[in-house]
Amino acid sequence: MNDSTTLTTLSDWFETEQGKQLVAYECAQIARFLPDCFGSELLQIGGPRKSEWLDASPIKHKIYLSSEIGANADGSTCVAHPFYLPFLPDSLDVILLPHSLECVQEPRALLAEACDVLKPGGFMIITGINRKSLWGIQHGYQHLKSKYSYFPWLQQFLSIHSIENKLLQNNCVIDGTHIGCYQGVGEGNAAWLKEHSLLDILGPLLWPTFGAVYVILARKKIPGWIVVPEKSLRDEFCETKVGWV
Template identity: 35%
Template sequence: MAHPLRENSIIVLGDWLQTPAGAYVKAWEQARLDALTADIFGFNAVQIGLPEINALQANRMPRKWQTDRHVPANLPNGASASVVVAHDFTELPFASQSLDLVVLPHVLEFAAEPHQVLREVERVLIAEGQVIVCGFNPASLWGARQMVGRLSGAHFLPQHGEFISLPRLKDWLKLLNMEIDRGHFGCYAPPCRTSQWLDRFGFMEKAGERWWPYLGAVYMVQAIKRVKGMRLIGPAWNKNTALIPNGVPATNKSHRNKHGQD
């Protein structure tokens, strides 16, 4: 069962994206996600959590879903994905090996069992399917600011999130046979609360990319699911994936029974 405080933190992060610092992060991530997902092809794509960011708007797959713990009141402009409610991200309502792309925008750092969420993503991805993970970088000025905030009580980000370092995330992905394809860092300005100060530090974007590329406030990692002993010849997508009436791939019953569910 997910920890209630951490569940609420995901919702709070959506509110935080409305602040100047949040808008700064959201703009960078939206632009990067558009660039990464535009050329990922297949039939089924899913964004898990944080509907305030439209991670799949540039992707051209015919079936796209937004999975969240509640029905979002306000979806981003241009949102075209169907909404699927999943109360637990460690039990996704999709069949095994049915998805070509899964995007996790800041889900792992606010999940009670982040490694189990990744295991579930590995289950639903087809061979050579891709996952994109967005996260806050603890090895950054923002990470240091968050650590100080925990001591002083003046939090810059939702306090119950646990930043996951990139080496740690890479280890988790490697254990699940996920091969890192590419990674990006961004948002090099200091953790300022006003647009005025964030704009003043705008010069740090290009400087950071050149001189201290691993110290960006946020990172984005793209990985590919590899299956040992399998060699793909031509397109491996399956147009006839079993679907339930509303168009969502049916849940794998054996996976649920393993966890003691009907």
């Protein structure tokens, strides 16, 4: 992961009003998919540690991987370098990457490592900030204008298209991509969010692929099989998948 200062700043931002709004949106999306992802072991690599989405999974053995020992570490915490995961290839049923790719120097290496330890037929859920959004534009100017100093991410965002391509290269298929949250990054208080709430109403109608947050659901191919999404998952995405970005 990136340095501890960056991670601490990001964790603090998730506790702001806008950060909580973003996490609530992601929790709602993840909680829709996890009940259909079965198995014996679930791994979350970095990101905010939220019971709201983990509780939605029927998998009992849940592991949280961190690059450093934190105050909230417990028996389910695994401390390891994210580029060298301490798991056998094809050994995990579900992997969560909530904003994990944005906190590492080499996100594509992390994604390849995660795909390697995922079981054939296993699911991977990735969340992150869409580069082609108001957030992405503001992120590009944060080093030039002090007004964006509240923006917590220091790494460059990845495009949804590049992530999906990398998943395909690592023997995965894309079951769907959901995009939401159309406000820009601002002061983040309740008054500011209310003032800009109209963007979340107009966004899905006028510019559906330019939302700030994406949630990608992927599945690792089973050798010799053509992977078809289960009916419940396919139905979930039939109204929300927006295609390639």
